[in-house]
Amino acid sequence: MKYRKFDLKKDKDSVYRVLNECGWVHDKKKDKYLNKFLPRANTLVMDINDEVEVMATSSNGSIRYQDEKLKLSAITGVTASLLARKQGFAGRLTATRLALDAEKGAEVGALCIFDQGYYNKLGFGNGNCENLVSITPSTLKIDRKGKTPVRLTEKDYKKIHKNRVNRLPNHCAVTLPEYATQAELGDKNKNMGFGYFDESGNLTHHIWLHGKGKEQGPYWVQWLAYENLDQLMDLLALIKSFEEQIMMVRMVVPPFIQMQDFIEKPYLIKAMTRKAENQNNIYSTAYWQLRILNLPKCIKKTHLSCEDFNFNLQLSDPIGEYIPEEIKWRSIAGDYVISLGNKSSAKRGKQKDLPTLKASVNAFTRMWFGIMSASSLVHSDGINAPQELLIKLDKAFLLPQAHVDWGF
Numbered sequence: 396m397k398y399r400k401f402d403l404k405k406d407k408d409s410v411y412r413v414l415n416e417c418g419w420v421h422d423k424k425k426d427k428y429l430n431k432f433l434p435r436a437n438t439l440v441m442d443i444n445d446e447v448e449v450m451a452t453s454s455n456g457s458i459r460y461q462d463e464k465l466k467l468s469a470i471t472g473v474t475a476s477l478l479a480r481k482q483g484f485a486g487r488l489t490a491t492r493l494a495l496d497a498e499k500g501a502e503v504g505a506l507c508i509f510d511q512g513y514y515n516k517l518g519f520g521n522g523n524c525e526n527l528v529s530i531t532p533s534t535l536k537i538d539r540k541g542k543t544p545v546r547l548t549e550k551d552y553k554k555i556h557k558n559r560v561n562r563l564p565n566h567c568a569v570t571l572p573e574y575a576t577q578a579e580l581g582d583k584n585k586n587m588g589f590g591y592f593d594e595s596g597n598l599t600h601h602i603w604l605h606g607k608g609k610e611q612g613p614y615w616v617q618w619l620a621y622e623n624l625d626q627l628m629d630l631l632a633l634i635k636s637f638e639e640q641i642m643m644v645r646m647v648v649p650p651f652i653q654m655q656d657f658i659e660k661p662y663l664i665k666a667m668t669r670k671a672e673n674q675n676n677i678y679s680t681a682y683w684q685l686r687i688l689n690l691p692k693c694i695k696k697t698h699l700s701c702e703d704f705n706f707n708l709q710l711s712d713p714i715g716e717y718i719p720e721e722i723k724w725r726s727i728a729g730d731y732v733i734s735l736g737n738k739s740s741a742k743r744g745k746q747k748d749l750p751t752l753k754a755s756v757n758a759f760t761r762m763w764f765g766i767m768s769a770s771s772l773v774h775s776d777g778i779n780a781p782q783e784l785l786i787k788l789d790k791a792f793l794l795p796q797a798h799v800d801w802g803f
């Protein structure tokens with residue numbers, strides 16, 4: 396498989412066709428993803444008969460591991476035209492993108508899925524279940540009046556991005572570059588934002604919404620950014636202030652709160668709106684996945700509050716068979732001695748007297764991010780270890796809830 400870098404001038408028509416065939420892009424001239432995002436991201440393409448038919452792109456970002464930051468390769472688009480499907484091209488191009496990013500220093504890979512299973516073949520495992528809430532603003536239980544915000548537009552993209560970068564950090568939070576925020580602002584006829592500034596003129600908290608021009612909604616919250624929870628309450632109060640007119644607001648529940656705490660009579664309203672256009676509910680799904688790309692670097696940034704312990708890790712990684720031969724980085728499969736505690740390390744090798752954990756990178760990543768416990772991964776992901784080691788791992792990785800808190 397021959398791959399190359401995307402070249403907007405040369406490839407615009409063919410990449411537009413690919414993106415249009417999958418239904419993502421409808422305006423060749425103005426679409427931000429095609430014209431602004433892809434040229435600045437790490438975009439690879441593959442030709443068939445001298446025309447681009449497959450594309451995979453990533454953005455260099457960061458992902459938090461508790462108080463540490465790790466270098467992230469966020470896969471921000473994978474697609475094959477309708478003539479290039481089911482031939483293994485898209486999977487191989489994605490693996491190639493990840494391998495090249497790992498060579499350049501990416502420590503973790505993350506992506507959003509179209510369905511479960513496909514990216515598991517490249518070593519990804521499910522992230523945390525996110526709650527998606529659909530609420531009628533008048534049911535919001537928030538005892539403060541909305542303060543008057545400032546209207547934000549595309550021109551404020553630098554301030555908006557800075558506020559996103561400085562938002563209250565949570566475990567697993569992803570941050571992508573400024574060009575991503577710029578593209579994610581989307582169509583100015585459909586999206587709008589409102590925010591609050593401090594006395595020094597810094598945007599401290601804001602909301603970006605999709606649904607502009609709709610008489611009664613639905614509005615989709617594209618994102619919320621806030622530096623503390625009091626500011627989050629301002630944003631919820633702002634949403635509530637739409638209550639006389641807007642029937643439906645949908646969003647991924649922001650980190651640090653349980654949405655149900657802020658809804659009046661959630662069961663009654665859910666029952667009353669059952670099968671209705673504006674049905675109120677909270678729906679849970681795991682739509683993003685992760686994988687470790689550099690085990691020693693990830694484990695070095697792992698500080699756990701457990702007692703120190705060591706074990707052998709026999710790690711399998713399926714990505715290698717999808718990567719072209721000329722690329723040196725093949726996978727992270729192999730034998731490691733892992734030490735966990737306040738200071739942690741992963742070193743290549745085996746130590747005779749230590750218990751052994753056998754795991755895929757998919758499962759190990761899930762355990763390491765605190766998404767699922769080792770004991771549970773035995774049954775869902777087929778990991779294997781002596782019982783005493785599983786119990787130690789269960790306790791060691793009791794981490795805060797993981798949320799990427801960025802749509803990509």
Ligand SMILES: CC(C)(COP(=O)(O)OP(=O)(O)OC[C@H]1O[C@@H](n2cnc3c(N)ncnc32)[C@H](O)[C@@H]1OP(=O)(O)O)[C@@H](O)C(=O)NCCC(=O)NCCS
Nearest residue numbers: 417473474475480481482483485486508509510511512513
């Ligand atoms: C997603 C997409 C790129 C996949 O393209 P593709 O050409 O089918 O992918 P590949 O050829 O690399 O892989 C096909 C293989 O994956 C398998 N596969 C597909 N979905 C799967 C799933 N959910 N679980 C397990 N395997 C899956 C297929 O069965 C096939 O297996 P085979 O090789 O044994 O026959 C393509 O459908 C597309 O462009 N969709 C529209 C855009 C999109 O949704 N992109 C993904 C964003 S996350």
